[in-house]
Amino acid sequence: MSLVSSDELVYNKVADILRQSEDLYKLSSHVEKLEREKDTFDLHVKAELEKHSESLQRGKLALHDSHLKRQKLLNELNHMRSLCTAAHKMVEQFPLISQVSRIYKNCYATQQMIVQLQNLMQETDIIEDIIREDLEHDPTMPNLLKAHFKLTKLRTFRDEAMYQASLESRNDASTTLQSSFSNLNALSEKFDRLIFNYCSNLFELLKVGNTKTIVRVFKIIEAEEASDEMLKSIRNAQSNLTDANEAPFMNLQGSSRQLRNFWSEAKEIFQASVAERFHQAWSNFITQKADLELEWMFDDLQYAFKVLPELASPSFDLARVFAIIYQQCLVNLVKDSISSDTPAAIFLYLINFHKEYRAFYQEHAPFSADEIQPSLEDGSNGVLVKEYTRLFTQKIQEWSDKLFQSSVEAFIKRESEPELDSDGNYGIQGTIIFFQMITQQVNIISQTNNPEVVSTVLRSIMYVMQAMQEHWKTVMKTELQKHLSTSNTPPGLMEYLLALANDNLKCAGFMDNTLLRTFELATDSREEDLRESFGKTVDGFILLSDIGVNEIVEIISNDVKPALATLFHPGWYQSSNMKLIVDTFRDYIVDCIEHMVPGLFDVFLLESSNALTINYLRGIYNKGVTFEGPSAIQQIRSDIALAIRAFGEYMAAEHLKATFEPIEKLLLGMLDAELGSVAEYFRLLKESYWDAPLSLVEVILTNRTDLDRGTIRKMVEIVRQENSNMQQYSSNKPTIFSQITPVNAAPL
Structure with missing residues (x-):
């Protein structure tokens, strides 16, 4: 270009x-x-x-x-x-005047301290009486703030006295003061325990409507926090006064007080109280085998979000404080459940509870649950879903293995007849039990409305089912081979194959009725994969049912093998074994119609009639066959009539005609053909059955006794030429002739 x-x-x-x-x-x-x-x-x-x-x-x-x-x-x-x-x-002699002034002030302060020490016992008794009277007569504790105010003054006096004593070099002063303040210390501890007890039972007070006490408790906590903040400010100021000129201002009022951290302790009490309730719920589940119940959380959080913030200072942010506490306890409970031998049902309950928990937050909380730390473990890849999936898969594998082993043992030993259901059909009990358990689990997960759980459980169920199908294929094949190759096998294989075929057809129906309706609950991203796996599982059950039917037919074919070996022999013209063959098929049909599910019986009839046709045509390959022209045609028509009468009791006429048509197209056509018509007969055969083997036609023509050898050779050459001129449709669906191969005869 x-x-x-x-x-x-x-x-x-x-x-x-x-x-x-x-x-x-x-x-x-x-x-x-x-x-x-x-x-x-x-x-x-x-x-x-x-x-x-x-x-x-x-x-x-x-x-x-x-x-x-x-x-x-x-x-x-x-x-x-x-x-x-x-x-x-x-001023002259100012140092002396200043010293006298300090002595006077110290004497006055000492006198005041002595008075306060003398009145200390009386003051503590007054506070105790105030508290006792409220506890006995008024649960709202109207004098609680008054008692706290008085107690705070006594604590301040104690702290200042102890501080001044610590500045002296004498240890006996501190010891004496410590002894004097013993009653005050005991009262102080008792008062703190009372406040923290109210903190521990905060929600019980709310449930009985005792909000006044809660208000007073939080006022006390607020006052203690304010005093702590003031002390922190004083200490911060003192730490910043590094100049020597600022030393006179180091000893500020209030610096002798000790930090109480009342709010921090109160939050620890809240945490311990809630943790104890969670521990009690878990202990009841473990020790008493009771159901795990956490719904009380919602009542508590409702109070925390709606009521408590109105009873305390906004600086406490009680809604968020309790949200963090409850979420921490919930996360800890999940961790405990994972580290214990917890049933799968509890994980499913926790998954559902987390969903309700998030819905509750969306409706009632002033913030999202995702804003609270630690974060919840309830996502699609969360520990709850993973653990439930692991346990469910483990349990269903254990159930299936146990039931499979018991079913296989019964199938192999065959010590008694299979179980009969209410309709008189054979079945294996383990299959029914397995699907009952599956149905129960599916009903449980359907109530969760949790797409991830539904998807995971369905995938696990179908994985186990597909594994069981593969195991059954191996067992069925092995037992059939033993039955066909040796006579030293337990009887009843046909009945157990029938039972297994029934069960697997029922399983396919159970899949449609039980699992298919839950697919709409699965996640959209996985629904297509699940449906593909579902279809594969259903097809697997249907295939197993078909395998059971086919193996029954193989047993029948094996039973009539000696009689089939005499077909088309010279003795066949005087006494055909076709009646024996047909009666054998009829006996099996009678047994199956009594104990086989209706839909499967139709399949069995079709496979049995096809098997009879295939085995009859295979007889062409028997050694020593002869086709004596009209006599062979008459005997073949008689054999077909016997078969049609036997199967006609159960099958429609059009199905029978289609079943035995290959015999008419091949045998009757090739036996009726002459040198001028053989090509037409062969074309009619190939048009209906594109894969009819040329070797089969040649065997029939070669063994005709009503024609001379030269005519036979010419007819064989004609059909060979016709076959080479015909287009081969290898991509078409195989016909019944694809299954006709030499049996008990050497290939031509």
């Missing part, structure tokens, strides 16, 4: 592209859309940056203002110190 022609192709291609004007119009609209989105995004970013800039500026101003105020305060304090220093120079 020349360069010019190549350029022309390029130009033509570009021109063709440019002619697609609608694409250019779409490009313009996309550009406009992107520009609008960019403008909107720019405005949003600009607004957010302005907000952050304003917040940063306000923060800088506030920080600068705090520095100025701190410096001003230090300047004032230094000014006061300067005045004190100047006063020393203005």
Whole structure:
């Protein structure tokens, strides 16, 4: 190709592209859309940056203002110190006056401390009386705050006294004071236990409507927290006063108090109380074999989300505090269940409970469950689903193995007849039990409305079923081979094959009735794969049923093998064994019609009649066969009539005609054919049965005794020529002739 022609192709291609004007119009609209989105995004970013800039500026101003105020305060304090220093120079003997003043103040403070120590026992008794009276007469504890106020004053006095004693070098002072404050310490501990007891029974108080006590409890916690915050501020200020000139301000009021961390302890009490309820629920399940019940969580969280926030300061954020506590306990319970020998039903309950838990949050909580840490383990790949799947698969495998082994043992030993159902049909009990268990589990998971669980369980069920199908194929094949090759086998194989065929056809029906309706509950992403696996499993049951029928037919064929070996022999013309063959088939048909499910019996009749046709045609390959023209045709028609009468009691006429038509097309056609008509007969045969073997036709023609050898050779040459001229339809569906091979005879 020349360069010019190549350029022309390029130009033509570009021109063709440019002619697609609608694409250019779409490009313009996309550009406009992107520009609008960019403008909107720019405005949003600009607004957010302005907000952050304003917040940063306000923060800088506030920080600068705090520095100025701190410096001003230090300047004032230094000014006061300067005045004190100047006063020393203005007044003679100022140090002596200052010392006398300090002595007086210390004496007064000591006198006040002695008075307070003398009244300490009385004050503690008053507080105890207040608390006792409320506990005995009013559960709302109206004087609880008053008792706390008085107790706080006594604690402050104790802390200051102990602090001052610690500054002295004498140890006996601290010991004496410690002994004096023993009653106060006991009362303080008792009061704290009372408050924490209310914290432990918070939801019980809410359920009886005692909200006033809860309000007072949280007021006390709030007051303790405020005192702790003040102490932290004092200590922080003291840690920042590093200048020696600022030393006089180190000993600020309140610095002697100890941190109580009341709110932290209260949260620990909340945690312990909720954890105890979870532990009790789990213990009841383990020790008393009771059902695991966690629905009480929803009542508690309803109070935590709706009621408690109105009874306490917003700074406590009680809704989130209890959300974290309950979720932590729920996660811990899940971990405990995984580390224990927990039944699969409990995991299924927990999966359903997590779903209800999330729905509850969406309806009642001021935030999402996903905002709470630790996160839940309830996703499609969560530990609950994985553990339930593992246990379910393990259990169903154990059930199936146990039932399979018992069923196989009964199938192999055949010590008694198979079980009879209410309709008188044979069956194997293990199959029915297995599907009852499957149905029970499917009904349970259907109630969960959890797509991931449904998908996983269905996949496990079908995996186990397909494995069982493969095992049964091996067992059936092995038992049939033993039956056909040796006589030393337990009787009743036909009955057990019939029972197994019945069961597998029922299983296919059970699949449609039990499992198919649950597919709509599975996840959309897996539904197609599940349906494919479902179809494979159903086909497997139907195939097993067909195998059972076919093996019964093989047993029948094996029973009539001696009689089939005499077909078309010289003695056959005087005394045909066809009646014996047909009677054998009829006996098996009678046995099967009594104990075989109706739909399967029709399949059995079709396979049996086909088997009779195949075995009859195989007789052509018997050694020593002769076809004596009209006599052979008459005897063949007589044999076919016997078969039609036997099967005609159960099969429709059109089915019988189609079944025995190959005999008429082949045998009667080739026996009636002459030199001029053999080609037409052969074409009619091949048109109906494209895979009819040429060797079979040659055997019939070669063994005809009503024709001379020269005519026979010419007829064989004609059919060979016709066969080579015919188009072979190897891609067509095989006919009955594909199963006709030499039996008990050497190939031609």
